[in-house]
Structure formats: structure tokens, C-alpha cells
Amino acid sequence: MPDLIRELLLHYRDLLRHLKHKLRNPDDAADIAQTTFAQVYQHALAAPGQASTIESPRALLFRTAHNLCIDQARHRQVVEAWSDERTALNPHPxxxxxxxxxxxxxxxxxxxxxxxxxxxxxxxxxxxxxxxxxxxxxxxxxxxxxxxxxxxxxxxxxxxxxxxxxxxxxxxxxxxxxxxxxxxxxxxxxxxx
Missing domain, CATH: 1.10.10.10 (Winged helix-like DNA-binding domain superfamily/Winged helix DNA-binding domain)
Structure with a gap:
């Protein structure tokens, strides 16, 4: 497990650079990078036997980050729609x-x-x-x-x-x-x- 963590951390800068370029927002990039590491690490803790079978930790990080970017975009759309609707229904909460x-x-x-x-x-x-x-x-x-x-x-x-x-x-x-x-x-x- 420590080897996996070390390997994941080796790819942090590349992942962050990629996310900053993709999202064009350094704060969102840092948040998604952190969440990516937390999810991959938590998954490795939950299934320690599978951690050693990860062929490409870098690919896993980037795929997880990509999925989180998609989730974030969807979430923002839902929040904006809900907020707009709520404001229209009740302008004075x-x-x-x-x-x-x-x-x-x-x-x-x-x-x-x-x-x-x-x-x-x-x-x-x-x-x-x-x-x-x-x-x-x-x-x-x-x-x-x-x-x-x-x-x-x-x-x-x-x-x-x-x-x-x-x-x-x-x-x-x-x-x-x-x-x-x-x-x-x-x-x-x-x-x-």
C-alpha cells in the first residue's frame, strides 16, 4: 500500500497541471485533484488486495479526475437550475x-x-x-x-x-x-x- 501511495503522489503535479488547463480554474483543479486522491486512496484501503493489481496508477488517477470533472459540471447545472427555480418561486426566502x-x-x-x-x-x-x-x-x-x-x-x-x-x-x-x-x-x- 505505501508503494501505491508513493506512486500516486508522483503523478500529483501532472494531474494538477492537466486539471488547471482543462478547468481553467486553479481552485476547482486543486479540489478535484484532492478528491481524486482521496477516492483512489479510499478505494485502495477498502480493497487492499486489489491495490497491487492496479496496472497504471497514473491512468486510474486521470480517469477518476475526468469522471469527477463530469460530475462537477452536472452538479453545477443542477444547482444553477434549482437555484434559478427557487429564486423565481420565492424571491424573498x-x-x-x-x-x-x-x-x-x-x-x-x-x-x-x-x-x-x-x-x-x-x-x-x-x-x-x-x-x-x-x-x-x-x-x-x-x-x-x-x-x-x-x-x-x-x-x-x-x-x-x-x-x-x-x-x-x-x-x-x-x-x-x-x-x-x-x-x-x-x-x-x-x-x-
Whole structure:
């Protein structure tokens, strides 16, 4: 498994360069590159026996990134259509419900707890990357570590957060119901009233 991770990290710059050229947005490129690494790494963890059978880790990374780009484009189209429709139906949205605010506070508290539990260096790297928007190169230079180390910390922190959010989602009230809005768009629970 460590060999696979090393090999994946060797292709990070090529992947990021490719995504920046393709997307023409360095922030989106960095996000998709990170998500790509997280997905490939998580897949390798879930099926350790299959990790050694990956013939071309580079091809796997680029194919995964390509699929994520397509998913992102589709998601943006749906969000824009939903947002336009929602604005047309309700140009003056009401304040969030008490249930929504309580769930949001619980989510924020859990995020703070999760970040406090991360190893100090991982937390520092993750916050610089996600909260402050620094590039991996800037973080590497600032902390005097390699870009590969930055990528590793961000991937691991992302996986930690994903696991925590999965657990947290099970305990939160449902605030969005699929297929409840017009033409099958999701709708906030308080919009039904």
C-alpha cells in the first residue's frame, strides 16, 4: 500500500497541471485533484488486495479526475437550475427554522471537535488549504515540507472528515427531502409548510 501511495503522489503535479488547463480554474483543479486522491486512496484501503493489481496508477488517477470533472459540471447545472427555480418561486426566502439552526450548530460543534482531534501538523495543513485557501506549494514553502507531504496531510484529513460527516449525518434531522419540490427538485423541509 505505501508503494501505491508513493506512486500516486508522483503523478500529483501532472494531474494538477492537466486539471488547471482543462478547468481553467486553479481552485476547482486543486479540489478535484484532492478528491481524486482521496477516492483512489479510499478505494485502495477498502480493497487492499486489489491495490497491487492496479496496472497504471497514473491512468486510474486521470480517469477518476475526468469522471469527477463530469460530475462537477452536472452538479453545477443542477444547482444553477434549482437555484434559478427557487429564486423565481420565492424571491424573498424566509429565515431558517429553529430545527435547521440547531442542526447547523451541532454540525459546527462536531467540525470543531473533529479538527481538534487531528494531529497538529495535519490540522494545520488542512486549515491552511481548506479554510485559508493556500495552495499546496504555498503551504509546503510556509511549513518547510514537501508538496507530497502537504498532499498526504490533506488527503488524510479529508478522509477523516468524510468519515466523521458520515457518522454525523446519521444523527441529524432530515432538512432536505428529495423529490419534494416541483419537477423533482429537492426542497427544504420548511418549504413544505
Amino acid at each position: 424566509s429565515a431558517p427554522s429553529a430545527e435547521h439552526m440547531a442542526a447547523y450548530r451541532q454540525l459546527v460543534e462536531r467540525v470543531v471537535e473533529l479538527l481538534a482531534q487531528l494531529p497538529p501538523r495535519r490540522r494545520e495543513v488542512y486549515l491552511l488549504f481548506r479554510a485559508h485557501g493556500h495552495t499546496q506549494a504555498e503551504i509546503a514553502q510556509r511549513l518547510n515540507i514537501t508538496e507530497a507531504a502537504v498532499a498526504k496531510h490533506v488527503v488524510r484529513a479529508t478522509l477523516d472528515c468524510a468519515r466523521a460527516f458520515t457518522e454525523l449525518a446519521e444523527g441529524l434531522p432530515v432538512l432536505i427531502e428529495p423529490n419534494a419540490g416541483s419537477r423533482g427538485h429537492p426542497m427544504l423541509a420548511e418549504e413544505r409548510a
